[in-house]
Amino acid sequence: MVQERPVRIERRLAAILAADVAGYSRLMHRDEEATHAKLTSLLANSVAPAISEHGGRIVKNTGDGFLAEFPSAIEAVRAAVQFQVRTKELTAADEDQQRIAFRVGINVGDVIVEPHDVFGDSVNIAARLESIAEPGGICISSSAYDHIRDKVGIEFVDLGEQNLKNIALPVRAYAASPNSHRPATRAGGVGTSTRYRPRLSIVVLPLANLSGDPAQDYFVDGVTESLTTDLSRIRGSFVIGRHTAFSYRDKAIDLKRVGQDLNVCYVLEGSVQRGGNRFRVNVQLIDTETGSHLWADRFDKPISDLFEMQDEIVSRLANTLNAQLIAAEARRAERSSDPSALDLYFQGMARWNKSWTPVHMNQARSFFERALELEPDNVEALVAIAMVDAAIGSIVFADDPYKHFAAAEAASIKALFLDPQNAAAHMALGVVQLCTRRVAQGVAECEHALALNRNMAEAHSLFGIAKLLLGRPEETEAHVREALRLSPRDEGMHRWLGYVGLAKLHLGADAEAIEWLSRSLKANPNYPVAHFICAAAFALLGKMEEARAAAMEGLALDPTFAIRRFKNVWLSDDPICRAGSKRLVQGLVLAGVPEGDVHKVRK
Known part of the structure; x- marks a missing residue:
């Protein structure tokens, strides 16, 4: 009997171009018919001619975009530049809110080929690169960059290694400036643009070892490398790889020049110094465009376990920097007209x-x-x-x-x-x-989150809430303390402190509850729930004047609050937790918090 050979799967090396329309859903929501007509016209008069001229083929349309295959990375980039420039010309008269702009991703790799589709990781990477490209821009992988280096007159920015969604390993990416679709200043070269800096772009410069002990270099370098890795987890961040960053070691540095050379918005620099049995770590975050210091902090820790201390320092820095960078980028975003x-x-x-x-x-x-x-x-x-x-x-x-x-x-x-x-x-x-x-499932999900991101302090605080719901409020404090250890100045610390205050009230330790709730309100006075729980604790201690004042503070922040809302939220079937909730309601009633729809404190 002759065994049939398996069907041969066709594969080939190709340059894959993925493109979609930035803000397509918004455009369709504004005017479906006009958007569809404009996109159809652009595909016919801008995209298709460019792809055909450069030897490519459109494999398929994807509703708001398309997938194309080229035998050459150079031709793929040239086609992308051509239709991006032409698209900009054809849409120049459109209003900003109605203008169609393509985002393009290009990758080179081995693909599975079918008559009307291509498959494989190389295709997925192109699609993910497209998702991080700017509207009107082009983002390419290092494999594509290696092919086009010194062969196209386009300026590209090194974005460093990117963690792309559903792609197992980081991909080094390069972005063409939206304004650089013209010959580079160096003939035929690929240079670095200073006109366009990727959002949330940062380089962690090697921390300086001020200890005078070269044996401590490994610890200092370990903190630098770990921080580089952890910052790359921030949504949308472009973190320069450690090899590039370490090229600045032991050099006199102009931070604005570093920003220009690496095209990054932020630099994190600092030092580590050992004195006796303690380590001191100083760090500061600088805006490279203005040279201004956005944030600085100091960590002073005993030398007990160097690697445990390294993890703690990195966790604290990563959590704090996440919030600082989000705040800085939010301020930039407020100035955007589109x-x-x-x-x-x-x-x-x-x-x-x-x-x-x-x-x-x-x-x-x-x-x-x-x-x-x-x-x-x-x-x-x-x-x-x-x-x-x-x-x-x-x-x-x-x-x-x-x-x-x-x-x-x-x-x-x-x-x-x-x-x-x-x-x-x-x-x-x-x-x-x-x-x-579903407390057991919730704990399992939080444990999964921590396995993926060990710095997620919020997950530790949620374990504290889980213990409260399981009728073990005495265990809440330990979990919150762990969250605070990882991120002692976290934007959410007022909530975590409030969790302990609520647990103490469940335990009948009302004076301790007030202490924790006072810390919560000191961290963020605009947290109405903490005011209400504090009012209940004061009332249960018989301190009615303080209870009514706390209730008034809460109602000033949330005038529609009523006790019935607490009764509507049945978070646990555990009898101990239920008893604690009843005790909270009792305190709220005593404090004069409205029970129904009347929104003012009873006298």
Whole structure:
């Protein structure tokens, strides 16, 4: 019997070009027919001729974009430049809010070929590169860059290694400046543009060893390398690789010049010094365009376990820098007349971090919704909406909390479908499960989040809430202390401190509850829930004047609050937790907090 040979799969090396329309959903929402007609015209009069002229073929259309294959990376880049320039010319008369602009990603690699499609990681990488390109811009992989180096007159910016969604290994990427689609200043060369700096671009310069002991170099370098890795996890960040950063070791440095040379917006620099049995680490974040210092901090730790201390320093720095960079980028985004999805995400996060009042929560949600209008599959915006809805339900800002829990779960599940390894999405789903009496599943999701991102201090604080819901409030404090150890100045620390205050009230330790809640309100006085819990604790201690004052503070921030909202949120079936919740309600009633729809404190 003759065994049939397996069907041969056709493969070949190719340059893959992926493109889509920036903000397509927003454009279609404004005017479906006009957007469809303009896109059809651009594809016919700008894109197709350029691809054909440079020996490529359009493999398939993807609704708001297309996939093309070329036998040459050089021709793929030339075609992209040609249709980007032509598209800009054809849309020059359009209003900003109605202008169509393509984002392009190009990669070179081995692909599986079928008559009307191509498959493989090389195709996926091109698509992911397209997603981080600027509107009107081109982003290429290092494999494509190696082919075009010194052969096209386009300026490219080295973006460093990028962690692309659903791609196992980092990919080094290069971006063409939107304004550099013309011959480079060096004949035929690929230079570095100073006109366009990627958002959230940063280089961690080697920390200086001031100890006078070369044996400590390994520790100092370890902190630098770990921090470089952890900062790359920040959404949208472009972190210069450590090999490039280490080329600046032991050199006199002009930080503005570093920004120009590497095309980065921010530099993190610092030093490590050993004195006796202690290490001191100084760090500062600098804006390379202005030279201004955005943030500085000092860490002073005993030498007990060098590597444990390194992890703690890196965790604290990464958590703090995340918030600092988001705030800086939100300020930049406010000046944009045509904000991108990333701009809107940063502005939403700035509202989220500012204070947890109904007004700010709704503002944050509005920014995230607008980001999703521009990019319906934006994972970070989906996660942010999930966290906002879970928060609105769990801290009793709404009369129907379970409607918000359902919306939060749907958003987090969609985010995980799009990016199964997204730590924040796992944590968001965990929050929803904790809030809907699925504590074991919620803890498992938070543990998964920590496995993906060991610096996620928020996940540790959620373990504290889980213990409260399981009827073990005495264990909450330890988990919150671990979160504070990892991120002692976190934007969310007021919530974590409030968790301990609530746990102490459940334990009947009302004076301790007030101490923790006072720390919470010192960290962020615009946190209405902490005011209400504090009012209950004062009332249970018989301090009625303080109780009513705290209730008034809470109602000033959330005038629609009523005790019935607490009763509507049934987070646990555990009898100990239920008893603690009843005790909280008792304190709220004594403090004169409204029980129904009358929004003023009873005298």
